[in-house]
Amino acid sequence: MRTVYVNGDYVPENEATISVFDRGFLFADAVYEVTSVLDGKLIDFPGHMARLSRSLGELDMAAPVSDDELLDIHRRLLSENDLVEGMIYLQVTRGAADRDFLFPEADTRPNLVLFTQEKSLIDSPLAERGQKVRSVDDLRWRRSDIKTTQLLYASWAKSRAHAGGADDVWLVRDGHVTEGSSNNAYIVTADGTIVTRHLSPEILSGITRQAVLQCARELQIKVEERPFTLDEVRGAREAFSTSASSFVSPVIEMDGMAIGDGEPGPVARRLREIYIEKSRAAAI
Template structure:
């Protein structure tokens, strides 16, 4: 069934949505994006996602296509148009069509390209929650401003393909023997004492919205937390590992570089935290 997408002020069938070949998002990856989860037909943590969108645009001197409040109203209409109950809304803003290929930024008269579409997918009852995922480590070759959510995603795509070629589901990215992130999510370990550890915010990692929500829940529920860098060796010897993002919530990791993590099953603390998060997410979206 064809979806309705939003493109430059119009809601159109996906088959009739077209972007110029001279769009800078296509030619230079000169664009940013956001992905907001949709649960029970409603947006989850969307204010934080839109705030991060504004931050990414500001960092790249990219003009927002319209006020954030208007963007949210467009998102909500798109959810209704596609009768989406569970999944995500993808949003992308590029610097637009400057008329030809030119490295220089176009003048201020060029209108940004603004695209949104929905993706139906299981968030709560995803099979990876019960079976866990397998990961491999890989050198992090991404650019140095990973806190800006740009569409320059070739390195993460290569990382995922490397993982699949090595009989794994995803890659854990390593820089100077320290874990940065997974290919498209934040990374966490749990040590032998039950302490949850994740890398602190910096330009080396994306400032994950789900990561932030989890930190608040960890503190509210009296769990131990350390925000600090951790090594690949620490990850290999961790009691539990998991990844977090807007569309995975939390996925447990059961193996890394062929080494079994814990007893080779999704960890107890990981699943406990995921249950807390899902309960919070359901309350937030059912209560609107």
């Protein structure tokens, strides 16, 4: 049984409790981060903390503890749960208050919860065979740059796609791909250029995205940050997605049509290798 963290206490998961009046439960008034773990160490931790701070600031939500304290909590959970490979999930809610659409008083205490998840990140069957994705309308709220727990639409869309034999969805707004259900989306054009949507309120600023694009530039691969269409996806040499939980994951099919030769492409494979190598070297 896992040990989890709830507001200063480390408790068995079956003893963890949060108020029924918590605004994360009632309104999805909460933000979160997921930090990957390799070799018992944290990947891209400073980036995740910087994005957490931004998400909290955008929602006028107080930080419950400092970044140094969060690092200590992460490391203790690693130790308590003997986690070697997987993820640590962190969630901050605005706190518990009587149900009202108005934000509660500023002195309402935020709730902080963390827990671990074991997962094989390096040996990924999905990364090995490549993902099949479906395109769906992007009907989320327009502040996708804030990493909130409002994930129902993405969960619903991915579940529908999975029931139809696909692995994930790519969301489409105004004829252009925004991102995946829980990842950033990329294509590789005929001339070898990597194209991914530019940062804006319509997509999440992925921590893995930032690191992978830096890897691409170090490999002297041209990168364009701009919207791209479904026709561009279908005509691409290859495609892939990035996230903290899947690193770089090839995409081999869109809406039943093969992308490129229908196999994981060399650019995605190479970026995955380099990202893992660099992440292991920089882990804390």
